[in-house]
Amino acid sequence: VKVQTDEDFRPNFHFTPEKNWMNDPNGMFYLNGTYHLYFQYYPDKNVWGPMHWGHATSKDMITWEEQEIALYPDEKGYIFSGSAVVDKNNTSGFGKDGKTPVVAIFTYHDPEGEKNEEIDYQSQAIAYSLDEGITWTKYEGNPVLPNPGIKDFRDPKVTWDDIHKQWLMVLATTEKTIFYSSQNLKEWTKISEFGENTGAHDGVWECPDFFPMKVEGTNETKWVLIQSLNPGGYNGGSGTQYFVGDFDGKTFTPEENMKALEEKHNFWIDFGRDNYAGVTWANIPEDDGRKLFIGWMSNWLYAQEVPTETWRSAMTVARELKLIKDKDQYLVTSAPVEELKKYRTVDYLIEKFNISGNSVALDKEDIDLARAEIRFKINDLKETTYNFRLANAVGEEFIVSYDHAKRQFSMNRSHAGQTDFSDKFASEIATAPRISDSDSLSAIILLDKTSIEMFFDDGKTVITEIFFPNQPWDEFSFASLEDFTVSNLEAYELEFNEVEK
Numbered sequence: 001v002k003v004q005t006d007e008d009f010r011p012n013f014h015f016t017p018e019k020n021w022m023n024d025p026n027g028m029f030y031l032n033g034t035y036h037l038y039f040q041y042y043p044d045k046n047v048w049g050p051m052h053w054g055h056a057t058s059k060d061m062i063t064w065e066e067q068e069i070a071l072y073p074d075e076k077g078y079i080f081s082g083s084a085v086v087d088k089n090n091t092s093g094f095g096k097d098g099k100t101p102v103v104a105i106f107t108y109h110d111p112e113g114e115k116n117e118e119i120d121y122q123s124q125a126i127a128y129s130l131d132e133g134i135t136w137t138k139y140e141g142n143p144v145l146p147n148p149g150i151k152d153f154r155d156p157k158v159t160w161d162d163i164h165k166q167w168l169m170v171l172a173t174t175e176k177t178i179f180y181s182s183q184n185l186k187e188w189t190k191i192s193e194f195g196e197n198t199g200a201h202d203g204v205w206e207c208p209d210f211f212p213m214k215v216e217g218t219n220e221t222k223w224v225l226i227q228s229l230n231p232g233g234y235n236g237g238s239g240t241q242y243f244v245g246d247f248d249g250k251t252f253t254p255e256e257n258m259k260a261l262e263e264k265h266n267f268w269i270d271f272g273r274d275n276y277a278g279v280t281w282a283n284i285p286e287d288d289g290r291k292l293f294i295g296w297m298s299n300w301l302y303a304q305e306v307p308t309e310t311w312r313s314a315m316t317v318a319r320e321l322k323l324i325k326d327k328d329q330y331l332v333t334s335a336p337v338e339e340l341k342k343y344r345t346v347d348y349l350i351e352k353f354n355i356s357g358n359s360v361a362l363d364k365e366d367i368d369l370a371r372a373e374i375r376f377k378i379n380d381l382k383e384t385t386y387n388f389r390l391a392n393a394v395g396e397e398f399i400v401s402y403d404h405a406k407r408q409f410s411m412n413r414s415h416a417g418q419t420d421f422s423d424k425f426a427s428e429i430a431t432a433p434r435i436s437d438s439d440s441l442s443a444i445i446l447l448d449k450t451s452i453e454m455f456f457d458d459g460k461t462v463i464t465e466i467f468f469p470n471q472p473w474d475e476f477s478f479a480s481l482e483d484f485t486v487s488n489l490e491a492y493e494l495e496f497n498e499v500e501k
Protein backbone atom coordinates (compact mmCIF):
# COMPACT_ATOMS: atom_id res chain seq x y z
CA VAL A 1 0.00 0.00 0.00
CA LYS A 2 1.21 3.46 -0.81
CA VAL A 3 1.56 5.50 2.32
CA GLN A 4 1.04 9.22 2.62
CA THR A 5 4.11 11.44 2.70
CA ASP A 6 5.01 15.08 2.27
CA GLU A 7 2.63 16.73 -0.27
CA ASP A 8 -0.11 14.19 0.58
CA PHE A 9 -0.11 15.88 3.96
CA ARG A 10 -0.45 19.45 2.70
CA PRO A 11 -3.67 20.84 4.19
CA ASN A 12 -6.65 21.75 2.03
CA PHE A 13 -7.68 24.84 3.95
CA HIS A 14 -4.98 25.72 6.45
CA PHE A 15 -2.20 28.07 5.46
CA THR A 16 1.20 26.51 4.77
CA PRO A 17 4.18 28.17 3.07
CA GLU A 18 4.95 26.65 -0.27
CA LYS A 19 8.45 25.80 0.90
CA ASN A 20 10.36 25.37 4.12
CA TRP A 21 9.98 26.38 7.72
CA MET A 22 7.25 28.47 9.35
CA ASN A 23 6.39 29.19 12.98
CA ASP A 24 4.45 32.00 14.71
CA PRO A 25 1.87 34.20 12.97
CA ASN A 26 3.08 37.82 12.99
CA GLY A 27 1.90 41.33 12.15
CA MET A 28 -1.67 40.51 11.13
CA PHE A 29 -3.76 43.47 10.00
CA TYR A 30 -6.74 44.14 7.76
CA LEU A 31 -6.82 46.93 5.17
CA ASN A 32 -9.06 47.72 2.19
CA GLY A 33 -10.61 44.30 1.87
CA THR A 34 -7.43 42.29 2.47
CA TYR A 35 -6.36 40.31 5.50
CA HIS A 36 -2.59 40.19 5.94
CA LEU A 37 -0.74 37.42 7.69
CA TYR A 38 3.02 37.50 8.23
CA PHE A 39 4.87 34.62 9.79
CA GLN A 40 8.18 33.51 11.25
CA TYR A 41 9.88 32.06 8.19
CA TYR A 42 13.16 30.43 7.26
CA PRO A 43 13.14 30.23 3.44
CA ASP A 44 16.25 28.04 3.10
CA LYS A 45 15.45 24.98 5.18
CA ASN A 46 12.60 22.99 6.64
CA VAL A 47 13.79 23.59 10.20
CA TRP A 48 14.09 26.78 12.26
CA GLY A 49 16.92 29.14 11.23
CA PRO A 50 17.64 32.84 10.66
CA MET A 51 14.18 34.31 10.88
CA HIS A 52 12.43 36.37 8.21
CA TRP A 53 8.83 37.54 8.01
CA GLY A 54 7.02 35.60 5.30
CA HIS A 55 3.76 37.09 4.04
CA ALA A 56 0.37 35.87 2.84
CA THR A 57 -2.88 37.65 1.97
CA SER A 58 -6.51 36.64 1.89
CA LYS A 59 -9.93 38.08 1.20
CA ASP A 60 -11.58 35.89 3.83
CA MET A 61 -8.89 34.42 6.14
CA ILE A 62 -9.61 30.95 4.69
CA THR A 63 -7.82 30.76 1.37
CA TRP A 64 -4.41 32.40 1.36
CA GLU A 65 -2.01 33.57 -1.30
CA GLU A 66 1.66 33.60 -0.37
CA GLN A 67 3.49 36.86 -1.16
CA GLU A 68 7.13 37.90 -1.34
CA ILE A 69 9.12 37.82 1.89
CA ALA A 70 8.40 41.02 3.82
CA LEU A 71 11.37 41.36 6.17
CA TYR A 72 14.88 39.92 5.88
CA PRO A 73 17.40 39.54 8.70
CA ASP A 74 20.26 42.07 8.64
CA GLU A 75 23.39 43.03 10.61
CA LYS A 76 21.24 43.81 13.67
CA GLY A 77 19.92 40.28 13.76
CA TYR A 78 17.10 37.90 12.90
CA ILE A 79 13.53 39.19 12.60
CA PHE A 80 11.59 37.57 15.43
CA SER A 81 7.89 37.74 16.17
CA GLY A 82 5.93 40.97 16.37
CA SER A 83 2.91 42.86 15.17
CA ALA A 84 1.75 45.56 12.75
CA VAL A 85 -0.62 48.50 13.01
CA VAL A 86 -2.28 50.77 10.50
CA ASP A 87 -1.16 54.26 11.55
CA LYS A 88 -4.20 56.14 10.21
CA ASN A 89 -3.30 59.48 11.79
CA ASN A 90 0.34 59.21 10.77
CA THR A 91 1.49 59.50 14.39
CA SER A 92 4.80 57.98 13.32
CA GLY A 93 5.38 60.55 10.59
CA PHE A 94 6.23 57.75 8.13
CA GLY A 95 3.25 58.67 5.94
CA LYS A 96 4.03 60.43 2.66
CA ASP A 97 1.94 61.94 -0.14
CA GLY A 98 -1.25 61.11 1.70
CA LYS A 99 -0.28 57.43 1.95
CA THR A 100 -1.18 55.74 5.22
CA PRO A 101 1.77 53.99 6.80
CA VAL A 102 1.49 50.47 8.10
CA VAL A 103 4.04 50.05 10.88
CA ALA A 104 5.52 46.70 11.88
CA ILE A 105 7.04 46.28 15.32
CA PHE A 106 9.30 43.26 15.70
CA THR A 107 12.15 41.83 17.77
CA TYR A 108 15.72 41.91 16.54
CA HIS A 109 17.45 38.78 17.80
CA ASP A 110 21.23 39.09 17.58
CA PRO A 111 22.63 35.55 17.20
CA GLU A 112 26.19 36.75 17.94
CA GLY A 113 25.12 38.19 21.25
CA GLU A 114 23.39 34.95 22.09
CA LYS A 115 26.48 32.94 21.15
CA ASN A 116 28.66 35.12 23.35
CA GLU A 117 26.31 34.53 26.22
CA GLU A 118 25.42 38.17 26.54
CA ILE A 119 21.96 38.72 27.92
CA ASP A 120 20.83 41.79 25.99
CA TYR A 121 20.63 40.35 22.48
CA GLN A 122 16.95 41.03 21.87
CA SER A 123 15.51 44.51 21.20
CA GLN A 124 12.43 46.00 19.54
CA ALA A 125 12.53 47.67 16.15
CA ILE A 126 10.10 49.04 13.56
CA ALA A 127 9.65 49.12 9.79
CA TYR A 128 6.99 50.82 7.69
CA SER A 129 5.14 50.15 4.47
CA LEU A 130 3.51 52.71 2.20
CA ASP A 131 2.05 50.12 -0.19
CA GLU A 132 -0.30 48.30 2.18
CA GLY A 133 2.16 45.78 3.54
CA ILE A 134 3.92 44.57 0.38
CA THR A 135 7.31 46.30 0.73
CA TRP A 136 8.86 47.53 3.95
CA THR A 137 11.51 50.03 4.97
CA LYS A 138 13.29 49.54 8.25
CA TYR A 139 13.50 52.69 10.42
CA GLU A 140 17.03 54.12 10.60
CA GLY A 141 16.61 54.88 14.31
CA ASN A 142 16.28 51.20 15.25
CA PRO A 143 16.09 49.77 17.81
CA VAL A 144 13.23 51.87 19.16
CA LEU A 145 13.31 49.91 22.40
CA PRO A 146 16.82 48.80 23.33
CA ASN A 147 17.33 45.92 25.69
CA PRO A 148 17.36 47.02 29.35
CA GLY A 149 19.42 43.97 30.44
CA ILE A 150 16.78 41.24 30.26
CA LYS A 151 17.44 37.86 28.69
CA ASP A 152 14.13 37.06 27.01
CA PHE A 153 12.78 40.36 25.74
CA ARG A 154 10.60 39.80 22.72
CA ASP A 155 7.43 39.54 20.64
CA PRO A 156 6.00 43.09 20.84
CA LYS A 157 2.26 43.30 20.17
CA VAL A 158 1.07 46.85 19.61
CA THR A 159 -2.53 48.10 19.62
CA TRP A 160 -4.14 51.52 19.59
CA ASP A 161 -5.78 51.91 23.00
CA ASP A 162 -8.70 54.12 22.11
CA ILE A 163 -9.89 54.35 25.71
CA HIS A 164 -6.67 55.94 26.99
CA LYS A 165 -5.53 57.38 23.64
CA GLN A 166 -2.15 55.70 23.44
CA TRP A 167 -0.27 53.07 21.52
CA LEU A 168 0.20 50.14 23.86
CA MET A 169 2.92 47.55 23.51
CA VAL A 170 3.03 44.31 25.43
CA LEU A 171 6.12 42.15 25.20
CA ALA A 172 7.22 39.00 26.95
CA THR A 173 10.16 38.29 29.18
CA THR A 174 10.96 34.97 30.86
CA GLU A 175 8.19 35.23 33.41
CA LYS A 176 6.47 38.57 32.90
CA THR A 177 4.56 40.65 30.40
CA ILE A 178 5.87 44.20 30.23
CA PHE A 179 3.63 47.08 29.15
CA TYR A 180 4.84 50.18 27.28
CA SER A 181 3.06 53.28 26.00
CA SER A 182 3.81 55.57 23.05
CA GLN A 183 2.30 58.42 21.05
CA ASN A 184 4.39 57.97 17.91
CA LEU A 185 5.48 54.29 17.78
CA LYS A 186 9.12 55.46 18.05
CA GLU A 187 9.47 56.45 21.69
CA TRP A 188 8.28 53.99 24.27
CA THR A 189 7.79 54.40 28.02
CA LYS A 190 7.47 51.47 30.35
CA ILE A 191 4.23 51.67 32.31
CA SER A 192 3.90 48.38 34.17
CA GLU A 193 4.62 44.68 34.46
CA PHE A 194 2.41 41.70 35.01
CA GLY A 195 2.77 38.05 35.75
CA GLU A 196 5.19 37.26 38.50
CA ASN A 197 3.51 34.54 40.56
CA THR A 198 0.47 34.60 38.29
CA GLY A 199 -0.41 32.08 35.62
CA ALA A 200 1.46 29.01 34.40
CA HIS A 201 5.24 29.40 34.64
CA ASP A 202 6.73 26.09 33.64
CA GLY A 203 8.48 27.73 30.70
CA VAL A 204 9.38 31.03 29.06
CA TRP A 205 6.60 33.53 28.36
CA GLU A 206 6.34 34.49 24.69
CA CYS A 207 4.01 36.20 22.21
CA PRO A 208 1.51 38.17 24.32
CA ASP A 209 -1.51 40.08 23.03
CA PHE A 210 -3.61 42.61 24.96
CA PHE A 211 -6.93 44.23 24.05
CA PRO A 212 -10.32 45.30 25.45
CA MET A 213 -13.43 43.22 24.73
CA LYS A 214 -17.12 43.72 25.39
CA VAL A 215 -18.60 40.96 27.50
CA GLU A 216 -21.21 39.27 25.27
CA GLY A 217 -24.71 40.59 25.83
CA THR A 218 -23.62 43.44 28.14
CA ASN A 219 -22.02 46.86 27.97
CA GLU A 220 -19.20 45.82 30.23
CA THR A 221 -15.64 46.09 28.89
CA LYS A 222 -12.84 43.90 30.20
CA TRP A 223 -9.24 43.55 29.06
CA VAL A 224 -7.86 40.26 27.84
CA LEU A 225 -4.19 39.33 27.99
CA ILE A 226 -3.15 36.38 25.87
CA GLN A 227 0.17 34.92 27.00
CA SER A 228 1.86 31.95 25.36
CA LEU A 229 4.56 29.95 27.10
CA ASN A 230 7.03 27.24 26.14
CA PRO A 231 7.27 24.68 27.64
CA GLY A 232 4.57 24.46 30.33
CA GLY A 233 1.45 24.31 28.15
CA TYR A 234 -1.62 22.44 29.38
CA ASN A 235 -0.39 19.18 27.83
CA GLY A 236 3.31 20.01 28.03
CA GLY A 237 5.34 21.75 25.37
CA SER A 238 4.07 25.05 24.04
CA GLY A 239 0.62 26.42 24.90
CA THR A 240 -1.37 29.64 25.20
CA GLN A 241 -3.07 30.85 28.36
CA TYR A 242 -5.11 34.00 28.90
CA PHE A 243 -6.11 36.36 31.68
CA VAL A 244 -9.16 38.63 31.97
CA GLY A 245 -9.15 41.77 34.07
CA ASP A 246 -9.15 45.57 34.22
CA PHE A 247 -6.73 48.10 32.82
CA ASP A 248 -6.53 51.72 33.99
CA GLY A 249 -4.27 52.87 31.18
CA LYS A 250 -1.17 51.76 33.06
CA THR A 251 -1.67 48.59 35.07
CA PHE A 252 -3.46 45.34 34.29
CA THR A 253 -5.27 43.75 37.25
CA PRO A 254 -6.63 40.25 36.68
CA GLU A 255 -9.87 38.96 38.15
CA GLU A 256 -9.58 37.40 41.59
CA ASN A 257 -9.94 33.86 40.21
CA MET A 258 -7.04 34.42 37.81
CA LYS A 259 -4.54 35.59 40.39
CA ALA A 260 -1.78 33.12 41.25
CA LEU A 261 -2.91 30.35 38.90
CA GLU A 262 -0.79 27.29 38.45
CA GLU A 263 0.15 25.04 35.58
CA LYS A 264 -3.13 23.15 35.13
CA HIS A 265 -5.54 26.05 35.43
CA ASN A 266 -8.53 26.29 33.10
CA PHE A 267 -7.80 29.49 31.20
CA TRP A 268 -6.25 28.32 27.96
CA ILE A 269 -7.16 29.56 24.49
CA ASP A 270 -6.83 25.96 23.32
CA PHE A 271 -6.23 22.79 25.35
CA GLY A 272 -4.89 20.74 22.43
CA ARG A 273 -1.22 20.26 21.70
CA ASP A 274 -1.15 22.20 18.46
CA ASN A 275 -2.10 25.83 18.77
CA TYR A 276 0.71 28.16 19.77
CA ALA A 277 1.77 31.81 19.67
CA GLY A 278 -1.64 32.91 18.38
CA VAL A 279 -2.53 36.61 18.34
CA THR A 280 -5.27 38.84 16.91
CA TRP A 281 -5.74 40.96 13.78
CA ALA A 282 -5.26 44.72 13.91
CA ASN A 283 -7.47 47.31 12.23
CA ILE A 284 -10.68 45.28 11.94
CA PRO A 285 -13.35 47.89 11.04
CA GLU A 286 -15.65 48.93 13.88
CA ASP A 287 -18.76 47.83 11.99
CA ASP A 288 -17.29 44.33 11.86
CA GLY A 289 -16.14 44.47 15.46
CA ARG A 290 -14.88 40.90 15.68
CA LYS A 291 -11.73 39.81 17.52
CA LEU A 292 -10.01 37.58 14.97
CA PHE A 293 -7.28 35.18 15.94
CA ILE A 294 -4.94 32.70 14.28
CA GLY A 295 -2.31 30.42 15.83
CA TRP A 296 0.59 28.25 14.72
CA MET A 297 -0.72 24.69 14.47
CA SER A 298 2.23 22.85 15.94
CA ASN A 299 4.23 22.43 19.13
CA TRP A 300 7.89 23.14 19.80
CA LEU A 301 8.18 19.58 21.20
CA TYR A 302 8.25 18.11 17.68
CA ALA A 303 7.52 20.84 15.12
CA GLN A 304 10.90 20.46 13.40
CA GLU A 305 10.52 16.70 13.00
CA VAL A 306 7.01 16.26 11.61
CA PRO A 307 6.98 14.04 8.48
CA THR A 308 6.74 16.70 5.79
CA GLU A 309 9.83 17.70 3.84
CA THR A 310 8.88 20.41 1.38
CA TRP A 311 7.40 22.66 4.05
CA ARG A 312 6.87 22.46 7.79
CA SER A 313 3.87 23.66 9.81
CA ALA A 314 0.44 25.09 9.13
CA MET A 315 -1.65 27.80 10.80
CA THR A 316 -4.93 27.01 12.61
CA VAL A 317 -8.18 28.04 10.99
CA ALA A 318 -8.86 31.75 11.68
CA ARG A 319 -11.09 32.05 14.72
CA GLU A 320 -13.41 34.57 16.28
CA LEU A 321 -12.83 35.14 19.98
CA LYS A 322 -15.62 36.17 22.32
CA LEU A 323 -15.61 37.16 25.96
CA ILE A 324 -18.45 35.70 27.99
CA LYS A 325 -19.47 35.72 31.61
CA ASP A 326 -20.38 32.19 32.63
CA LYS A 327 -21.69 32.08 36.20
CA ASP A 328 -19.08 34.24 37.89
CA GLN A 329 -16.19 33.60 35.58
CA TYR A 330 -15.04 35.39 32.49
CA LEU A 331 -14.11 33.06 29.67
CA VAL A 332 -12.63 33.61 26.23
CA THR A 333 -14.35 31.34 23.70
CA SER A 334 -13.40 30.61 20.09
CA ALA A 335 -15.25 29.58 16.95
CA PRO A 336 -14.13 29.17 13.35
CA VAL A 337 -14.75 32.40 11.43
CA GLU A 338 -18.12 32.60 9.65
CA GLU A 339 -16.35 32.93 6.31
CA LEU A 340 -15.70 29.18 6.34
CA LYS A 341 -19.42 28.51 5.80
CA LYS A 342 -19.36 29.77 2.24
CA TYR A 343 -17.16 26.82 1.28
CA ARG A 344 -19.75 24.25 2.36
CA THR A 345 -21.00 21.98 -0.42
CA VAL A 346 -22.30 18.49 0.09
CA ASP A 347 -24.32 18.41 3.22
CA TYR A 348 -25.48 15.59 5.28
CA LEU A 349 -28.10 16.32 7.92
CA ILE A 350 -29.59 13.89 10.40
CA GLU A 351 -31.90 15.05 13.12
CA LYS A 352 -31.52 12.01 15.35
CA PHE A 353 -28.83 9.38 15.03
CA ASN A 354 -28.94 6.41 17.40
CA ILE A 355 -25.63 5.02 18.57
CA SER A 356 -25.17 1.46 19.73
CA GLY A 357 -21.61 0.23 20.05
CA ASN A 358 -19.25 1.60 17.42
CA SER A 359 -21.50 3.39 14.91
CA VAL A 360 -20.09 4.86 11.76
CA ALA A 361 -21.73 8.22 11.25
CA LEU A 362 -19.87 9.37 8.16
CA ASP A 363 -17.74 7.58 5.68
CA LYS A 364 -15.78 8.64 2.66
CA GLU A 365 -18.78 7.99 0.42
CA ASP A 366 -20.67 10.67 2.36
CA ILE A 367 -17.98 13.31 2.54
CA ASP A 368 -14.26 13.73 2.16
CA LEU A 369 -12.99 13.71 5.74
CA ALA A 370 -9.91 15.67 4.69
CA ARG A 371 -11.99 18.84 4.26
CA ALA A 372 -14.99 18.54 6.45
CA GLU A 373 -17.01 20.41 9.01
CA ILE A 374 -19.04 18.28 11.42
CA ARG A 375 -21.52 19.59 13.99
CA PHE A 376 -23.58 17.69 16.52
CA LYS A 377 -25.12 17.69 19.94
CA ILE A 378 -25.52 15.02 22.59
CA ASN A 379 -28.34 15.70 25.06
CA ASP A 380 -28.90 14.18 28.51
CA LEU A 381 -25.29 13.19 29.09
CA LYS A 382 -24.82 10.13 31.27
CA GLU A 383 -21.90 9.32 33.58
CA THR A 384 -20.14 7.38 30.87
CA THR A 385 -17.45 7.86 28.23
CA TYR A 386 -18.33 9.02 24.73
CA ASN A 387 -15.86 8.31 21.96
CA PHE A 388 -15.43 10.13 18.67
CA ARG A 389 -13.21 8.24 16.31
CA LEU A 390 -11.48 8.70 12.99
CA ALA A 391 -10.30 5.53 11.29
CA ASN A 392 -8.79 4.47 7.99
CA ALA A 393 -8.38 1.35 5.86
CA VAL A 394 -5.00 0.45 7.36
CA GLY A 395 -6.32 0.19 10.89
CA GLU A 396 -5.14 3.53 12.18
CA GLU A 397 -7.32 5.64 14.42
CA PHE A 398 -7.49 8.94 16.23
CA ILE A 399 -9.75 8.90 19.26
CA VAL A 400 -11.23 11.72 21.27
CA SER A 401 -13.10 10.64 24.37
CA TYR A 402 -15.33 12.59 26.64
CA ASP A 403 -15.67 11.12 30.12
CA HIS A 404 -18.72 12.77 31.61
CA ALA A 405 -18.03 11.36 35.08
CA LYS A 406 -14.68 13.12 35.14
CA ARG A 407 -15.81 16.04 32.97
CA GLN A 408 -12.72 15.44 30.89
CA PHE A 409 -11.76 15.02 27.25
CA SER A 410 -8.79 12.94 26.16
CA MET A 411 -7.05 12.72 22.82
CA ASN A 412 -5.14 9.64 21.77
CA ARG A 413 -3.03 9.79 18.63
CA SER A 414 -0.69 6.92 19.43
CA HIS A 415 -2.21 4.80 16.62
CA ALA A 416 -3.04 7.67 14.31
CA GLY A 417 -0.37 6.90 11.72
CA GLN A 418 3.21 8.13 11.68
CA THR A 419 4.38 8.92 15.19
CA ASP A 420 7.95 7.72 15.45
CA PHE A 421 9.55 10.88 14.04
CA SER A 422 9.56 12.16 17.63
CA ASP A 423 9.21 10.37 20.95
CA LYS A 424 7.32 13.45 22.18
CA PHE A 425 4.56 13.27 19.59
CA ALA A 426 2.31 10.50 20.82
CA SER A 427 3.91 9.21 23.98
CA GLU A 428 1.11 10.56 26.12
CA ILE A 429 -2.65 10.88 26.01
CA ALA A 430 -3.54 14.55 26.09
CA THR A 431 -6.46 15.78 28.17
CA ALA A 432 -8.69 18.81 28.37
CA PRO A 433 -11.18 19.84 31.05
CA ARG A 434 -14.80 20.33 30.16
CA ILE A 435 -15.53 23.91 31.21
CA SER A 436 -19.29 23.92 30.68
CA ASP A 437 -21.49 22.12 33.20
CA SER A 438 -24.43 21.75 30.84
CA ASP A 439 -25.93 18.27 30.45
CA SER A 440 -25.78 18.54 26.71
CA LEU A 441 -22.55 18.67 24.76
CA SER A 442 -22.29 20.53 21.46
CA ALA A 443 -19.43 20.19 19.03
CA ILE A 444 -18.05 21.78 15.90
CA ILE A 445 -15.24 19.72 14.38
CA LEU A 446 -13.05 20.78 11.47
CA LEU A 447 -11.07 18.13 9.66
CA ASP A 448 -8.23 18.67 7.26
CA LYS A 449 -5.64 16.15 6.06
CA THR A 450 -3.41 16.48 9.11
CA SER A 451 -5.48 18.29 11.71
CA ILE A 452 -8.59 18.24 13.82
CA GLU A 453 -9.98 21.37 15.49
CA MET A 454 -12.74 20.80 18.01
CA PHE A 455 -14.92 23.52 19.49
CA PHE A 456 -17.04 22.09 22.30
CA ASP A 457 -19.82 23.92 24.15
CA ASP A 458 -19.77 27.01 21.94
CA GLY A 459 -16.02 27.23 22.11
CA LYS A 460 -15.55 26.98 25.88
CA THR A 461 -13.29 23.96 25.48
CA VAL A 462 -11.24 24.11 22.29
CA ILE A 463 -8.85 21.36 21.24
CA THR A 464 -6.50 21.44 18.24
CA GLU A 465 -4.37 18.43 17.34
CA ILE A 466 -2.35 17.34 14.34
CA PHE A 467 -1.73 13.80 13.02
CA PHE A 468 -0.13 12.04 10.05
CA PRO A 469 -2.18 8.99 9.02
CA ASN A 470 -0.67 6.68 6.41
CA GLN A 471 -3.96 6.67 4.52
CA PRO A 472 -6.68 9.34 4.58
CA TRP A 473 -9.36 8.90 7.24
CA ASP A 474 -12.35 7.19 5.75
CA GLU A 475 -14.77 7.00 8.62
CA PHE A 476 -15.95 9.04 11.54
CA SER A 477 -17.78 7.14 14.23
CA PHE A 478 -19.36 7.49 17.66
CA ALA A 479 -19.20 4.92 20.43
CA SER A 480 -19.99 4.47 24.10
CA LEU A 481 -20.69 1.53 26.40
CA GLU A 482 -24.23 2.83 26.69
CA ASP A 483 -26.56 3.55 23.80
CA PHE A 484 -27.15 7.20 23.11
CA THR A 485 -28.55 9.59 20.55
CA VAL A 486 -26.71 12.23 18.60
CA SER A 487 -28.94 15.17 17.71
CA ASN A 488 -28.66 17.56 14.82
CA LEU A 489 -25.76 15.88 13.16
CA GLU A 490 -24.63 18.15 10.31
CA ALA A 491 -21.68 17.41 8.11
CA TYR A 492 -20.37 19.45 5.24
CA GLU A 493 -17.71 18.80 2.68
CA LEU A 494 -15.77 22.00 2.11
CA GLU A 495 -14.90 22.85 -1.45
CA PHE A 496 -11.89 25.04 -2.27
CA ASN A 497 -10.91 26.29 -5.69
CA GLU A 498 -7.52 24.64 -5.60
CA VAL A 499 -8.95 21.24 -4.74
CA GLU A 500 -9.49 18.88 -7.64
CA LYS A 501 -12.31 16.48 -7.00
Ligand code: FRU
Nearest residue numbers: 024040051080081206207277
Ligand atom coordinates in the same frame (compact mmCIF):
# COMPACT_ATOMS: atom_id res chain seq x y z
C1 FRU B 1 7.66 31.55 19.74
C2 FRU B 1 9.03 32.16 19.44
C3 FRU B 1 9.02 33.63 19.75
C4 FRU B 1 10.12 34.14 18.89
C5 FRU B 1 9.99 33.28 17.65
C6 FRU B 1 11.28 32.96 16.98
O1 FRU B 1 7.37 30.42 19.02
O2 FRU B 1 10.01 31.48 20.18
O3 FRU B 1 9.19 33.94 21.11
O4 FRU B 1 9.99 35.50 18.58
O5 FRU B 1 9.36 32.08 18.07
O6 FRU B 1 11.08 32.33 15.77
